[in-house]
Amino acid sequence: MYTLLEFQERAVNQLQQHVITAIENGRQQTPILLKAPTGAGKTVMAAALIERVVDQAHLHPGLDSNMAFIWFAPNTLHIQSYVSLSKFYEDTRRLNCLDLNSLSSNPVLNPGDLLFVNWASLSSEKNIWRKENESNTNLETLVENTKANSTKIILIIDEAHLGAFTGTQATKVRNLIGADVEILITATPHHMPDLNVVVQRNEVIKQQLIKKSVRLNIGLDPEQQNSDNVHIHLLRKAFEKKNELQRLYDLEVGEGVVNPLILIQLPSDSTKITEEDEKIRDIIEGLLNIEYNISTNNGKLAIWLSGEKNTDGLEDLNGFQDVLIFKQAIAQGWDCPRAAILLNYRSIGNEDFGIQTVGRILRMPHRRHYNHDDLNHGYVYTDIETSRIRLVPADSDYIERLKAERKEDKKWVYDTLKTAQVINDRETSATLTSAFQTIFFTVMEEKYGIKQLVDIDFFTSRTAEENAAQKKINTDFMRARGWEFDIDTHQIVIPTDIQIDEYQVDAIINLNKTNTKAFAITSEQFRQLFDRFCFDSITRLIKEKSWRQMRTTLINFAEYYLESFEFDARKIFLFSQNKVLILDDIKIALERFDVWQRAKGNENRRIEYADWEIPKERYYSDKHNRFEVESHALEPFYEQTSASKPEKLFKDFLIANETKINYWYKNGDSGREHFAVDYVDVNGRKRLFYVDFIVKMKSGKIGLFDTKSLNSEVDASNKHNALRKWMSDNGVDFFGGILIPVETAGTWNFYFSEFDLPENKFIENTTGFTNLNLSNF
Structure with a gap:
């Protein structure tokens, strides 16, 4: 079973609530959207969602698990999904994965069935599954038979932006199915329904599943073209980058473990090979064979084109192929984490296809970021003018095109600092x-x-009589604290014959034996009632992932201490006076578990330090503004469009005081390539923060400042104290801390404390702070 990451868990929980809400509302074809970037694990999240909806339906009043699922996908993606989900459900067997070939005449979907269908097989009325026939093997019969059994149908539409909501046939098919819920999965939706869950790209990057960015035309210089055809020049640059990445992979994970793959995309939008495609393909294949000894004959060149495909072993990390030539075929669903470089010769006619194709080079081979940051980015080489590449707005900052280089002609000394790195940096799971x-x-x-009683076996000296004696002691002690164990039947007590005054809406009715009665329930109802009790007893944690462990714990307790097994255990825990007691015990245990889990998570997170200096080059996205700043360590200076007001004010302050300093540097906000200081947050967790500004004075001293507004962050004082400790540990040439801008009579001054601050508190004022005067340093 796959363990979901924190953002996946959060998304699945939200989706599950949306699905339950939609089913309870009873409105057919209610759309629910999962919008998540390439590499986020959309299929895994959908698989977990389906299983939980089935497994936990009985925990919601009025719902049951009598539901089946149809999974639509374009091209051959449904086959990949079928294989993936069959493995996902292999252990639990909660879902029965099917394809159209699995269905017999007069077909029906039973509860728990999950049918995978290629969208093309239903998208035309000429398709066999849309026609009436003697065996009644068609979609209409399938839907009628399924609904005749009161089985709800939930439709999952993978890559939903590709035609599922456009065209009359798509609408006809969806209307024919009339699903209770339609779950739409895509990275680039055409519209946002009311019920939606959005996974942000930065969440996926934080979990290190995908690369941090895509770098466009890195190292491309017209002076190096040397009269080559532009297609050849781009290919040579792509191979330079491949060789560079190969060297870094060998150093990072071992020689030959990862063979970075170049993807070459032919230019035309047509699925057929055009004359233009053939011309470029001939040029490329000729150069690959002559200069790089790469061809289809020796297996180093893979082809994925209409009617031509040789891709065996292509997805392996150390796959033999160095290059893949393709057109649109791999835009959806293909998963090859070693794909690192995209050589794009096509005019990207629509923004969605552009993003989908770039997405093929975003996955991380080992599902983590590497120490050498160049391995944490994808690379695109293209002859398309930048102004013609249209990207989906949500992803427009993914392409890094702006480059700044460190000023080496100034003879400035770029000091080496000790930057902190969190190892095993994983969020503590909110799961029992x-x-x-x-x-x-x-x-x-x-x-x-x-x-606890002792298991009686050949090696155990204690006898059954001794266990019986211990059981009696246990039950006597618990009875003395209010527990009851003489429970003959499993019943529920419910109000009867109660008259409610409709105008007295806030009235409290005191129930007694005269207006309540005990009703016997079936064993299955009793099981569901106990599951519901375990589900509701969870606090502080994710109920959906924790209630089974609660059930296991309670049943094991009854067996190990009371010699009562599952059937009797349910009666004990659900007896009214026992429920009150056990819920209080559970509450105490959950509080202790929370403390234990936080401490455990903190133990596993350790801080290590590495040498860092201002980078020789740094790439920025289009969401930055360019400035020419004489004193900034990199040129040009790029400022993020969303930079905070304190950051902008301090930048202006540094520019105004250029004569007093050698240089300054605006640090990044995350990632190992930027300078970080470790601290402990208000919850006691080890974390990193990234100092905003590094200022090198003419005296040789270095100022480290993190700009903040008053009352802006409860962790600000903790960060300040941690930075002061870092400076103390690393010598006498440092000064700085949390920096607060204060306006007086139209002039901005900046204040920092030269002493530690009370921890776990907002910085509310600058009393006792020092007014920053760079002349003093």
Whole structure:
């Protein structure tokens, strides 16, 4: 079973609530959107969603698991999804994966069936599955038979931007199915329904599943073209980058472990090979064969074109192929994490296709970022003018085209600083784990004075009589604290014959034996009632992922301490006076588990330090403004369009005081390529923060400043103290801290404290702070 990452877990929980809401509302074809970037694990999230909807439907009043699913996908993506989800459900077997060939005549979908369908097989009325026939093997019969059994149908549309909502046939098919819910999955939706979940790209980057950015035409210089055809020049540049990445991969993960792949995209939008395509392909294949010994004959060149495909082993990290030539075929669904460089000869006619294609080079081979930052970016080489590349607005900052270089002609000394890195930097999962059982048992032993029974086997000296005696001691101690164990039947007590005054809406009715009655329920109802109790008992954590562990813990407790097994355990815990007691015990155990989990997570996160200096070159996205600043360490200076007011004010302050300093540098906000200081946040977790400004004085001293507004961040004082400790640990040539801009009579001054501040508190004023005067340093 795949363990979801934090952002995936959050998305699945939100989607699940949307699905439940949509089913309860009873409006057919309610659309629910999952918008997530390439590499976010959309298929995994959808798979987890489907399983949870089925598995936990009974936890929601009025719902049950009598539902089936149809998964639509374009091209051959449905086959990939079928294979992936079949493996996903291999252990639990909660879903039964099918394709159209699995269905017999007069077909029907049973509860838990998940049917994978190629959209093209239903997109025309001429297709066999759209026609009436003697065997009734068609979509209409499938839907009628399924709904005749009161089975709900949930439709999943993968890559939903590709035709699922355009054209009369797409509408006819969706209307014919009349699904209770339509779940739309895409990175580039055409519209946003009311029920939607959006996974931001930066969340996926933070989890290191995908690369940080795409760099466009890196190192491309017309002076190096040497009269080559532009197509050949681009190819040579792509191979230079491939060789560079190969060297870095060999150093990082071992020689030959990853063979970075070049993707070459032919120019025309047509699926057929045009004359223009053939001309460029001949040029490319000729150069590959002559200069790089790469051809289809020796297996180093892969082809993925209409009617021509040789891609065996292409997705392997150390795949033999160095180059793949393709057209549109791999725009959706193809997963090859070693794909690193895209050589794009086509005019990107629509923005969606452009993003989908670039997405093929975004995945990280080992699902983590590497120490050498050049491996954490994808590379695109293209002869298309920048102004003609149209990107989806949400992804427009993904392409890094702006380059700044360190000023080496100034003879400035770029000092080496110790930057902090968090190792094993994973968020603590808000999920109940098996460790909870030990904590819960301890709580119960401390509160009731009980002891665990011992398994009786050949190697155990204790007898059954001794266990029976211990069981009696346990039950006696628990009875003394209010527990009841003589429970003959499983019943629910519900109000009867109650008259409500409709005008007295806030009235409280005190129920007693005269207006309540006990009703017997079936074993299955009782199981569902106990599951619901376990689900509702979860606090602080994700209920959907934690209730099963709670159920296991309670049932094991009953067996290990009371010698009561699952059927009787349910009766014990659901008996009214016992429920009150056990919920209080659970609450205490959950609080202890929370403390334990936070401490465990902090133990696993360690800080290591590495040498850092201002980079020789740095790339920026289009969401930056260019400035010529004499004193900035890199030229030109790029300022983020969303830079905060304190950042902009301090930048102006530094420019106005250029004569007093050697240089200054605006640091990045995240990533190992930027300078970081470790601190402990208000929740006791080890974290990093990235100092905004590094200022080198003429005296040789270095100022480190992080700009903030008053009352803007509760962790500001913790960061300040951590920075002061870092400066103290690393010598006497540093000064700085959290920097607060204050306006007085139209003039901005900047204040920082030369002392530690009270931790875990907002910085509310600058009393006792020092007015920054660069002449003093």
